[in-house]
Amino acid sequence: MNNGLSVQGVGVRFGGLVALEGVSVEVPPGSVVGVIGPNGAGKTTLFNVVCGFVRPTAGSLHWDGEPFRPRPDRLAAAGIARTLQGLGLFAGLTVAENVMIGAHRRSRSGFAAALFGLPRSDRDERELRGLAAETLDALGIGAAADSHPGVLPYAVQKKVALARALVTRPRLLLLDEPAGGLGSEEVDELAELIRSLSCAVLLVEHHMDLVMSVCDRIVVLDFGKRIADGTPAEIQADERVTEAYLGVAS
Numbered sequence: 001m002n003n004g005l006s007v008q009g010v011g012v013r014f015g016g017l018v019a020l021e022g023v024s025v026e027v028p029p030g031s032v033v034g035v036i037g038p039n040g041a042g043k044t045t046l047f048n049v050v051c052g053f054v055r056p057t058a059g060s061l062h063w064d065g066e067p068f069r070p071r072p073d074r075l076a077a078a079g080i081a082r083t084l085q086g087l088g089l090f091a092g093l094t095v096a097e098n099v100m101i102g103a104h105r106r107s108r109s110g111f112a113a114a115l116f117g118l119p120r121s122d123r124d125e126r127e128l129r130g131l132a133a134e135t136l137d138a139l140g141i142g143a144a145a146d147s148h149p150g151v152l153p154y155a156v157q158k159k160v161a162l163a164r165a166l167v168t169r170p171r172l173l174l175l176d177e178p179a180g181g182l183g184s185e186e187v188d189e190l191a192e193l194i195r196s197l198s199c200a201v202l203l204v205e206h207h208m209d210l211v212m213s214v215c216d217r218i219v220v221l222d223f224g225k226r227i228a229d230g231t232p233a234e235i236q237a238d239e240r241v242t243e244a245y246l247g248v249a250s
């Protein structure tokens with residue numbers, strides 16, 4: 001079994017509807033793997049399986065060679081972080097505090113203790129603040145640390161959500177449509193950022209230019225099945241992929 005994430009033969013049924021059938025995806029350490037496909041192809045369902053939001057009805061997952069039953073609340077401890085389509089930021093907390101929530105697993109007494117000023121949390125809180133500031137700086141938004149998310153442009157809010165994921169120093173980052181709502185310059189910036197990451201990335205995305213420019217490999221889903229898996233050049237030349245997107249029967 002390879003290191004990294006391995007999804008093997010995964011199937012998901014919602015009642016009578018087959019959302020995924022026999023889908024396999026490998027995400028080796030340090031690689032960027034994209035998942036694309038027309039609307040309803042099963043991309044989000046696959047993402048939710050890896051996050052532990054949806055339990056597969058068939059197949060298996062392995063993480064670093066070990067059988068893996070993901071649970072959303074245990075992802076960070078496993079070295080996996082995610083961002084979701086919605087930003088999920090807390091409007092009443094500052095940007096720094098939002099990012100600190102992502103880092104709380106590194107703290108002994110926990111973010112809640114820091115937030116409510118419980119004993120022995122001072123050092124942890126300082127450590128968390130330092131980590132959050134470092135991560136925000138790395139994303140070029142350190143100046144926004146004390147702002148509330150609501151007053152910031154959408155693209156900056158997306159970076160805050162990304163900082164909250166990256167502050168855990170994950171070995172695998174799961175991104176669900178990170179380009180959604182961004183302008184073309186912002187997407188270019190996002191591409192550069194994804195390329196600069198040292199962790200592995202599983203990227204579910206509609207934005208073809210982004211997927212083609214950052215992915216080492218791309219998996220294409222259609223009606224819940226994997227119809228192609230290859231390099232961006234291979235995927236662009238694959239007739240089955242063009243047919244799936246154009247809705248032409250193969």
Ligand SMILES: Nc1ncnc2c1ncn2[C@@H]1O[C@H](COP(=O)(O)OP(=O)(O)OP(=O)(O)O)[C@@H](O)[C@H]1O
Nearest residue numbers: 014017018019037038039040041042043044045046
């Ligand atoms: N919780 C659910 N209950 C019932 N059916 C669902 C559920 N989630 C997804 N589906 C169905 O499963 C199929 C795959 O949906 P999914 O959202 O994974 O596709 P997608 O590729 O992410 O689509 P899009 O690009 O539109 O986001 C669709 O037919 C969808 O209606």
